Amino acid sequence: MSIVITFNIAQWRAWAPGLETTDDWQQWNIGQAAVESVGTAPDVSFLPAMQRRRLSRLARMAFSVGWPLAEGREKLPLVFVSRHGETPRTFDILSELAADQPLSPTQFSLSVHNAIIGLWSIMRGETSEMTALAAAGDGLEHGVIEAGALLAEGAPAVLLIVTEEQPPEAYAQWVDDVPFPYAVGLLLTPGTEWQLSLSTGDGRLPPAGIPHALRLLHTLLSGQTCCQHSWKNRLWIWQRQP
DSSP states (O other): OOEEEEEEEEEEEEEBTTBOSHHHHHHHHTTSOOOOOTTOOOOOTTSOHHHHTTOOHHHHHHHHHHHHHHTTOSSOOEEEEOSSOSHHHHHHHHHHHHTTOOOOHHHHHTTSTTHHHHHHHHHHTOOSOEEEEOOGGGHHHHHHHHHHHHHHTTOSOEEEEEEEOOOOGGGTTTOOSOSSOEEEEEEEEEEEEEEEEEEEOOSOSOOOSSOHHHHHHHHHHHTOSEEEEEETTEEEEEEEOO
16 A cells, blocks of 8 residues: 655644743753653633633643634644543543442533544534544544545644643553653645655564653754654655655
8 A cells, every 4th residue: 555645834832831832842852951850731721711621631722722722713623633532531431330320411422432522623613623542553644634635625624632631540551652641733734745654564673761742853953864653564754855
């Protein structure tokens, strides 16, 4: 299978505990700043208090990086990517079931994988196409494929959000790819600045030590021209065009 997609990254935003502004991430990129306590949550004070109360930290992370990128844009399609989704909410629901406790309909409705894009649509009054993906270890690239298809259909821009919440300790044996909560937002537009291609790989690239979406951010901040990501038998190659 051959896949080649071209696009521009018009803007980006990112959040992790202790890293919020562009300056914070530039300092992180050169090793002068690090992720802080995982107990913090991003500031979403731009939302009314009644709306903020419905948001989990995963949702707050998505809104904190996506809202500024969507500012002033109408009819902006959204691609939301999270491999694990609302694991804390799911764990709470399973714990209530195990204890024979009644379940909260609100808690359940907000735990499903497309709940965040539903909240986004309601709070922004946005009716453009929105997609929620759970795509294993190369979800970022699958999100770009979805966004590329929307751009090819005529969308002037697509918002791509990749976010993961650190799961409860009970999941530590199975979920080992989220060292800390984080979110990355990319505003993609038509163009040829970047090319994403798929090749056959053997999954033997050395581990990056950080989530792949943040490794791409490192590439952007460092001005590098190439970034590779291997997952199972897929090798993804990000190439900045001269």
